[in-house]
Amino acid sequence: MALAPESFADLATRMITGLVLAGVGLTAVWAGGWWFTGLVVVIVATLVWELVRMLGGGPNRALALGGMAAVAILSSKLLPPGIALPLLLLVAIAGIGVLERNRTLYLVMTTVIMLAGFGLILHRDSFGFTWMLWLVLVVAGTDILGYFAGRIIGGPKFWPRVSPKKTWSGTIAGWVGAGLIGWVFMSLTGSGGELIGISVALSMASQMGDIAESAVKRRMGVKDSSNLLPGHGGVYDRFDGLLGAAFLLVIVESLTAFPPPPV
Incomplete structure (x- = not known):
């Protein structure tokens, strides 16, 4: 099967940026505590800032709502969850x-951003490094x-009007990969x-988060949520999947x- 040169044209830039993000993220995940909380605060504030800009809000409004998001997420670490939740939704x-x-x-x-950010902090604090790494x-x-x-196998598009590059082969491959990761952690932890x-x-849920952000970008006529991350676009473009998964995980854990205990 012949691959067009442009199939991997952005791969080098994506990999370099991805490695830097992975290094920072995994260090914070391993350290936990305020290191991890600080990373989540920065990410959530940036996500809200990018969202407001995408939706046509001016820079001052974007900064104000992004700052409000940072304070609200920080409160979820300092306050009991029942008191922090109204502040999260207030954003x-x-x-x-x-x-x-x-x-x-x-x-x-x-709402998804704030509850997912809250869920990430709660998940790391409650279950530790191993289960944060799993996620x-x-x-x-x-x-x-x-x-x-998607680039090697190709095939029918998943939802071309919303996400032109996403294929069914890539979508299903993601499910298979996640199942294998679940099996590995099940074997290692006895779950x-x-x-x-x-x-x-x-x-x-991760793929749904990706599709949801793609739908917003298509509606607003923008290619990326911002240009903060070379090869990836904006922070939202990189963390949309984690948002979807973290949001569902809050529900799963409740x-x-x-x-899951062994049967």
């Missing part, structure tokens, strides 16, 4: 009074296998077989025993 509600248009999109997307690898495996399978299903579900 989404505040956009209704600040933005002149696209309020519904901001409301929905910011990161599920999302990264979904993205990496999807990228290579129950449900972990494989949870891993695949988080892979799907409905099931986690990690």
